[in-house]
Amino acid sequence: xxxxxxxxxxxxxxxxxxxxxxxxxxxxxxxxxxxxxxxxxxxxxxxxxxxxxxxxxxxxxxxxxxxxxxxxxxxxxxxxxxxxxxxxxxxxxxxxxxxxxxxxxxxxxxxxxxxxxxxxxxxxxxxxxxxxxxxxxxxxxxxxxxxxxxxxxxxxxxxxxxxxxxxxxxxxxxxxxxxxxxxxxxxxxxxxxxxxxxxxxxxxxxxxxxxxxxxxxxxxxxxxxxxxxxxxxxxxxxxxxxxxxxxxxxxxxxxxxxxxxxxxxxxxxxxxxxxxxxxxxxxxxxxxxxxxxxxxxxxxxxxxxxxxxxxxxxxxxxxxxxxxxxxxxxxxxxxxxxxxxxxxxxxxxxxxxxxxxxxxxxxxxxxxxxxxxxxxxxxxxxxxxxxxxxxxxxx
Amino acid sequence: xxxxxxxxxxxxxxxxxxxxxxxxxxxxxxxxxxxxxxxxxxxxxxxxxxxxxxxxxxxxxxxxxxxxxxxxxxxxxxxxxxxxxxxxxxxxxxxxxxxxxxxxxxxxxxxxxxxxxxxxxxxxx
Numbered sequence: 001x002x003x004x005x006x007x008x009x010x011x012x013x014x015x016x017x018x019x020x021x022x023x024x025x026x027x028x029x030x031x032x033x034x035x036x037x038x039x040x041x042x043x044x045x046x047x048x049x050x051x052x053x054x055x056x057x058x059x060x061x062x063x064x065x066x067x068x069x070x071x072x073x074x075x076x077x078x079x080x081x082x083x084x085x086x087x088x089x090x091x092x093x094x095x096x097x098x099x100x101x102x103x104x105x106x107x108x109x110x111x112x113x114x115x116x117x118x119x120x121x122x123x124x125x126x127x128x129x130x131x132x133x134x135x136x137x138x139x140x141x142x143x144x145x146x147x148x149x150x151x152x153x154x155x156x157x158x159x160x161x162x163x164x165x166x167x168x169x170x171x172x173x174x175x176x177x178x179x180x181x182x183x184x185x186x187x188x189x190x191x192x193x194x195x196x197x198x199x200x201x202x203x204x205x206x207x208x209x210x211x212x213x214x215x216x217x218x219x220x221x222x223x224x225x226x227x228x229x230x231x232x233x234x235x236x237x238x239x240x241x242x243x244x245x246x247x248x249x250x251x252x253x254x255x256x257x258x259x260x261x262x263x264x265x266x267x268x269x270x271x272x273x274x275x276x277x278x279x280x281x282x283x284x285x286x287x288x289x290x291x292x293x294x295x296x297x298x299x300x301x302x303x304x305x306x307x308x309x310x311x312x313x314x315x316x317x318x319x320x321x322x323x324x325x326x327x328x329x330x331x332x333x334x335x336x337x338x339x340x341x342x343x344x345x346x347x348x349x350x351x352x353x354x355x356x357x358x359x360x361x362x363x364x365x366x367x368x369x370x371x372x373x374x375x376x377x378x379x380x381x382x383x384x385x386x387x388x389x390x391x392x393x394x395x
Numbered sequence: 396x397x398x399x400x401x402x403x404x405x406x407x408x409x410x411x412x413x414x415x416x417x418x419x420x421x422x423x424x425x426x427x428x429x430x431x432x433x434x435x436x437x438x439x440x441x442x443x444x445x446x447x448x449x450x451x452x453x454x455x456x457x458x459x460x461x462x463x464x465x466x467x468x469x470x471x472x473x474x475x476x477x478x479x480x481x482x483x484x485x486x487x488x489x490x491x492x493x494x495x496x497x498x499x500x501x502x503x504x505x506x507x508x509x510x511x512x513x514x515x516x517x518x519x520x
Contacts, residue, residue: 310432311457312435312457312458312459314459314460315408315458315459315460315463318400318405318408318460319408349433350432350433385414386411386414386455386456386457386463387432387437387455387456387457388455389428389439389455
């Protein structure tokens, strides 16, 4: 009854991507080479070699982002980057004011640190998303106060794929002398980002959603007056004392290589996932009552989020096996809480808890999407049949 | 994350053979529904009693895999039993058989309520 790994059909690329073979080779070379045993802070030859590997990776990532390498700080991933950016910037600028702005559709790594700062005495305004998940800029403009110090709005939403207009948000923030933090965990290497021209002050990045390794990320910090962060950690002085700790050189090299690979294949990948998303939607859209969550126009095409509404989300996930997709319900948790992101978009509890997020990658075969479509349709139909007398009350 | 479902839940969920309409004709056919979809779970049990026995016992349900598996388990156990002695299975039996996590034990109460409601309908003249 249980699934074997070889039978799994993986369509959860928004959660984590497989490590690219070129990235694995690169990391292996680091481990097996002269820097394998070295600390990048050491002054001896092996340490200097490890340090050069980290700097090469910084250049590779900077090239993908249109940033200066010196503006990038290595972290353990997007959660740490979000915490460092938001808590660090809020505390750095707290003498000017203690008002922060974000959206309830942000990742928990943003929402939770905002709530932690609220407990420290900061005031947070949560902007309501439009029904399609986008931010209304007029609402943002009205929410900015003289004491506002930071706005945090993500680039691509991890559940719906909705893409925010980060250029317009950043421009508004610049006009009002407010820092703009953007969580780009879902967009790095998938959508073009040019920080040389985008008015973004802080950007969170992670490796494992761009075919790099888990456990490595970065924070971009723009070079301009009033833009800095207080560190969360204190120790050895690495990363300009902003994020001390021994560098994980093999992971850093992996992220650098992943960025280099992404730079070369972004356009092709985007076309591929768009075709897969369209194929899946075309196959399943005839299911009665199916709702597509998020914007139709402003969306990263590697994510398709749908709700059947009248089936139980947890049963749906089990019925979908061996398909690996993400659920809109906190399955098996004590709370059975439906997706807070979809609830914020106005979806009912039943729609939110029955949501399924399909996400595709540059190496996803068409056959996997065809399988997913058939599996999804049969799963929904079976559960609807099992619940047939109750379905009218579920609608 | 460990697998939240044991083999019994997976096997029952894969073969919900009692999630259907009542079979046969004649005798006394009754049904009872409890719970609400809006509150996360709903169960409808239906039974046909002939010659003092449950000749068929089926269900429809909206809920998590543990609930569906528990419904199927109960139908398999109780189908064919005495209609006048119909009673919920012991909670411990279901908890053990399905390795129910503590937060799911509420589903058992729902099935218990459904069986008790069904019994009342069978007892009605």
